[in-house]
Amino acid sequence: MTKRQKQPRRTNDRQAMILNLLREFPNNKFSLKHLASASGGNTREGRRETADILQRLLEEGAVEECARFKYRLSGQMRPRLTGIAQMTSGGSVYVKVEGQEQEIFIHQRNAANALDGDKVEVVVMHVSKNGTQEGEIVSIVERSRRNYVGTAVADSHSIFVRVDSRRIAVDIYLPRKLYPDVHDGDKLVVRIEDWPEGSRSPVGELIDNLGPSGENDTEMHAILAEYDLPYRFEKEVEEAAATIPGRLTEKDYAERRDFRPVTTFTIDPADAKDFDDALSVRKLREGVWEIGVHIADVTHYVTPRSVVDCEAEERGTSVYLVDRTVPMLPERLCNELCSLRPHEEKCCFSAVFTMNENLEILEEWFGRTVVYSDHRFTYEEAQQVIESGQGPYAEEMLTLHRLAQGMRAARFKHGAVAFDREEMKFRLDEKGKPIGVYFKVQKEANQLVEEFMLLANRRVAEYCAHRIQNGRKVPRTMVFRVHDAPNEEKLDRFRTFILRFGRIFRASKGRAVAKEINKLLKAVKGTPEENAVSTMAVRSMSKAYYTTDNIGHYGLAFPCYTHFTSPIRRYPDMMVHRLLARYLDGGKSADRKAYEALCEHASEREIVAAEAERASIKYKAVEFMSDKIGQEFPGHISGLTEWGIYVELEETHIEGMIFLRDMSGDFYQFDEGRYEICGHRTGRRFTLGDPLVIRVKHTDLRKRTLDFELVDKREKRR
Incomplete structure (x- = not known):
């Protein structure tokens, strides 16, 4: 065989060696000399042959010249990963690949017209020293169908x-x-x-x-559409709800425990239209009371897999925007058939407790009932009875109040977390325009209702979680509302953060963390740093969610907890009602896998609804400030980022931003380690809780943004 015949084989071998090297180190840049040497040809002839190979590979698209006389494997030859594109406002994209913790950054020029939510194929083109991956999108696998x-x-x-x-x-x-x-x-x-x-x-x-x-209805519907939430019921759902019979039958009365003779009333917000819970009170003997927690029996009317049930499952929850409620169930059900309106007989699912003054539960009973609400209290009316000791059903109200305060004290003694944050509300004119801001205050009447709802939720969860067989507890499928213990890393950040205010947080695990948080929140009450500390404390906590895997509820200090008391507005409560009915009838444990899927969906819908609610509050806040351009207001720093300072106004708690680029007189940067904004020349520092005076600079209703400019930094008040 001649040398002329051996040449192609040698060239092919060298080409294979070059490609293998490039594949092994796809993010490296190689010079011609390096490639020639690595393929065994670091001679003049070898480098010429390597140059010919590279030229051919460049023409074929297997290799690309990434810098002058530097080469690397082209995108089409790299391993392709599939992920979901997440777009930023600047046009860049991050691709989330399943099973890969770190997202892949895509510059706008390499995004291939990908949009938020698209399923894409991506190749990694560069990995930085800190492990950050940069890539390019090579194809759109599937366009997102989002609106x-x-x-x-x-x-x-x-x-x-x-x-x-x-x-x-x-x-x-x-x-x-x-x-x-x-x-x-x-x-x-x-x-x-x-x-x-x-x-x-x-x-x-x-x-x-x-x-x-700009019209109120338009903008509220736009927020719902943005979060893919319905703003009306389809005709078939309304028609299906209209055909549900509402009259109680003799069979209904016969199958239910009759609570109509027992004093029963509801306590709700003044503007409530649906009443899904009522309380009954009956004195059995001196120091012993029968307390009934009566919940609208929605599942009596809504059967599994019916048109209305499927719609409720898909929605997952009612949505509460600033000016309206978008209900989970059609009005025929939520405001009529299921609502425990005064002076009407209604079907309920009830938890009934025999309690003494020491808060001991002597007996408990769960089952279906018929109730008659004797009176409808607003929270304000119930509070008046509690404070004055006079008014309708004063003895019953004061008994419930006394027991509720005892349960509340016991709950916090056992380590429940006492977050008590003010809830912003808007006064609206007839066109929905905000004309004032006020704050919803939680008083004893709210606490009364809360404690008995917590009691019912806890005891229903405990009953359903297990059955007793041969003296042993056997687990059953149940929908739990769980809340994990705080993450240690988040706690460490919180501990470091509050040191700047001279506060020390010693606890690191268990119930001691909750007790230390309560102690800290009490200590900062009324101080300039109160909002900053409470905000960071909330962020250090885990999020509650629905699951069939019970890990307990850390925030409430309950080892077993569920949602049973609001089936008109939450689908998980309907799930719990069905499970409770099944187990009361002696049925076997339900399909855990099916219920876990329902739990995951309900948790997702809850998050989306909360985001939409916050968006509506933000819109109304910006709308409220839109006629106040140029006006000055006192506030304090509520957040810091690399691009600006969030400021919360003292009187209204409305939040806006001062952009660092707009702060004159110095060059300011965010110091993430110290969590401060620092001026390079003056050394001026800004941190959470600092009092400021701002001027309203700009409002943007479309983007729901509020821009401030700094007028003055005031001295901290102590």
């Missing part, structure tokens, strides 16, 4: 939708000929259908026209 809400910028020829969400940095194009009725300024719900290569904007499909921007 976007935005404002139409329209003329006679075209429609562009300026999206409200900061997760999409481009406008969406709608063909004018398909949507002749869209007007400039309309608030639209759209879905992206395509993004043609070379086009600056994706092409969308109109899902709904919510009406002119």
